[in-house]
Every structure is written in structure tokens, then in C-alpha cells.
Amino acid sequence: MSEGDSGGGHVAARGEGRELSVVGKLQVSAEQSGGAFEVILLHPGPAAPAGPPPHVHRERDELFYIIKGRFTFVLGTREFEVQEGGTVFVPRGTRHGFKSHPDSQALLIIAPAGLEGFFAELGDGLAAGRSNEEIRAALAGKYDSTPTDF
Secondary structure (H helix, E strand, O other): OOOOOOOOOOOOOOOOOEEEOOOEEEEEOOOOOOOOOEEEEEOOOOOOOOOOOOEEOOOOEEEEEEEEOEEEEEEOOEEEEEEOOOEEEEOOOOOEEEEEOOOOEEEEEEEOOOOHHHHHHHHHHHHOOOOHHHHHHHHOOOOOOEEOOO
């Protein structure tokens, strides 16, 4: 379902959305939000990495709401275990990463929009047999997601 008679908007019913093989299902795209944000239902599959290594977004904020299970987050140099019902806000410029535990789900809101292409290219690269690290390094300057160590 999408744009209705009320002059715009978007509705994604249960199970609808664009599958992003590495992370989950895109519920609201950049196009649907006019570039304001993206919403992704995170449910990494068995072939996907457990989560991204630490990285930084200079132009985007992220908000994670844990729907089911638990995730381990890195914020700056600190590590946090976040259970179902917990929320994590990652302001732009903050080093972060996460690992999902089996059968976990989270809702990810990215503002402004701009990372769905990154996830699509990452999934395509992994499906083609390239390593997670190699793909992330190649995409670092393209989608405002820069890997970081420390």
C-alpha cells in the first residue's frame, strides 16, 4: 500500500516493503519520505554478518528500537547490551556499531535518508562472494558510512 487519496503518505502493511538481504526490510524509503528519513525493520538473516563494524555517519542520525531479543552496541568506545524495549540514539558523528543476537529484531530510523543504497550494494557484494570488509571500504565515501578503528 502507498500514497492514498489524502494527498500523500505511505502505509506498509505487515510483510510489505523492499527486502534488503543484509539487514532486513525497508519499510519507508527515501523516495516515500521525500528524503526526510528511512525506516528499516532489522532482522539480519543467517547469511548476513551479525552487524556492522564500528563506523561513523557525518550527515545522518540513527535511532534503534529493539523489538525482540537483544543487540550489543558500541557507542564511542563504550559497549552496551540493549534488550527488547530498549532504544539507542546515535547522533551524527558518533562512532558506533552493533551485533544482533539470534532471532533479534529492531526498528531502525535513519534521518535524513540516504543509506538504503548502501545496504543494497552491501547485500549484492556479499551475494557475489566479496568480503564484508572489502565492500564497506569500497562504499565508505559513497554513502556517508566511514569505517573507523579505535
